[in-house]
Amino acid sequence: MKMVSTITLGLALAVSSVAVVGVQPVLAAKEKKAPKAELTPAVREALAAAQAAMAKEPKDVATAAPKAAEARAGAVTPDDKFYAGSISYDIARQTSDKKLQAEALDLMLASGKVPEANAGNFWKVRGLLAYDGKDYTKADQAFTQAIQSGEKSNDVYALSADTKDRLGKPAEALTLLDQAITGAEASGTPLPSDYYGRGIAIGYKAKLGPQVERISQAWLKAYPTQDNWRDSLITYRDLNKIDADYELDLMRLMRTAKAMKGEADYYSYAEQIYIKYPGEAKAVIDEGVAAGMLKLTPGGNVKAFSDQANSRIAADKADLPAAAASAAKAANGVAARATADSYLGYGDYAKAAELYKLALQKGGVDANVVNTRLGMALARSGQKDEAKQVFSSITGPRQALAKYWIIWIDQQG
Incomplete structure (x- = not known):
């Protein structure tokens, strides 16, 4: 009679609803701080109309949406792209349009105008949107960019690891979890228990004995x-x-x-x-x-x-x-x-x-x-x-x- 492990290979990481910290820049405020923003006239006009509509109570999304689309279509300069993406993201959040949220983030990230301190967060949220939409190739790229841009939150490592496993890259997945575990141990705050369990499940399925050994020992120290x-x-x-x-x-x-x-x-x-x-x-x-x-x-x-x-x-x-x-x-x-x-x-x-x-x-x-x-x-x-x-x-x-x-x-x- 053989003893069998109760670890579930399909253990899923909980993914909270997508939320962005600091991704709702107000156009007028930005323009006051950066008066030399290079906006083409047509884009400036469309952005102003969209912003005015979104400033109303209640927000006039019906008017703002086509004006934001007009700004995106005409965006040429980096500032055009950043501000068109910013107002579009605001509209997309109001309408729960995740496809538009992703497009807006892509536009802002492509502009090169996202502040360096916020880039990791932008990429993380872009990864979350792709993950939620089961576009794991894009999610993998975005989470990797998030980490490279300085995003160090535990969930970005865990989600990146889970994404890599879904793409058939379990060894890379466990390397990321190892990094997250090392960081958590250094901070004195362990990862959530499910993260270790997910790592063990990934390694078990892929028969990665040494990696599973390390993760399970860290798991036992924490839980x-x-x-x-x-x-x-x-x-x-x-x-x-x-x-x-x-x-x-x-x-x-x-x-x-x-x-x-x-x-x-x-x-x-x-x-x-x-x-x-x-x-x-x-x-x-x-x-x-x-x-x-x-x-x-x-x-x-x-x-x-x-x-x-x-x-x-x-x-x-x-x-x-x-x-x-x-x-x-x-x-x-x-x-x-x-x-x-x-x-x-x-x-x-x-x-x-x-x-x-x-x-x-x-x-x-x-x-x-x-x-x-x-x-x-x-x-x-x-x-x-x-x-x-x-x-x-x-x-x-x-x-x-x-x-x-x-x-x-x-x-x-």
């Missing part, structure tokens, strides 16, 4: 919920080739983070350990039953796992002291590691740590595997600093799991 822990760890497992030992250690972290959810999680865990680690199996099954996720139905597999584990616990525990003594005399650390694994399963973290250290000292074992479990034992016994030091020494494929453990340790009181 360490049980569901997020579960989804992050299972997504990591699904995107990476890990052996049974690695998967067991991943499930141990999931259990430690209280992120196990549903029958499949408990069943898969118990199935893997009920023979080798009966004490740990009993604990997992008991937790699953208490949570209402497992049932000890006569004749069922879970009941069989439980019965076999329970029947072996007494003898298994009785053998441990002799096994530890024998391990101390062994030529290498293989026996010490195996005995430590058993103590770890019974929750005797101090004895497990002692034997893992012995295994490392004697050698002949995979140091990264042993250090993973030594770190677990230390973390579970409250020795946070020593545990982090051990996890930080891990290299190779298990380095990712070590990083997840460090995140969990940092979140403990």
Whole structure:
């Protein structure tokens, strides 16, 4: 029974209604500040008529609209284009005409007269209009221009990333989200949780394991919920080739983070350990039953796992002291590691740590595997600093799991 991530690949970013900050310049005010504006006579006349109509209460859009269209059609100079676009955008907002809003913004942006401080906002809104109209190629161009023009709001990065994914450019999408996450971390204000989830969904679909790993770890630092822990760890497992030992250690972290959810999680865990680690199996099954996720139905597999584990616990525990003594005399650390694994399963973290250290000292074992479990034992016994030091020494494929453990340790009181 396989554990499955609950991340929805189609998770959508919420896009609020399009709104522009500072895109409604008043023509008369602009002209007072810039008396040398180069407006052709016909355009000036049309703009004046449109502005006068829009100044009425209520606004006379019926008169203003054709005059604005006349100004757009006759626009030649940069000032013609900027002011014709400005009044046209004002009219388009009044009439909720998004097509005209887009045309007006294009005209203003093409004029070269948009103030540098506002260019990022103009491009962002142009991207929003294109995104809303499902013109993702234009949206991609506009959001890219917005970022290059200095627009640093979180949503422009998220929307740009989503747009790139829709255009089949997931790696570029995650690069943008990485930039947004880095900026958010530097500011001390995390992105909305859905942004991380969307990034993980994009990376999962495209099988971009390293990128998903980074984003999920940032997600857990910002939003360490049980569901997020579960989804992050299972997504990591699904995107990476890990052996049974690695998967067991991943499930141990999931259990430690209280992120196990549903029958499949408990069943898969118990199935893997009920023979080798009966004490740990009993604990997992008991937790699953208490949570209402497992049932000890006569004749069922879970009941069989439980019965076999329970029947072996007494003898298994009785053998441990002799096994530890024998391990101390062994030529290498293989026996010490195996005995430590058993103590770890019974929750005797101090004895497990002692034997893992012995295994490392004697050698002949995979140091990264042993250090993973030594770190677990230390973390579970409250020795946070020593545990982090051990996890930080891990290299190779298990380095990712070590990083997840460090995140969990940092979140403990």
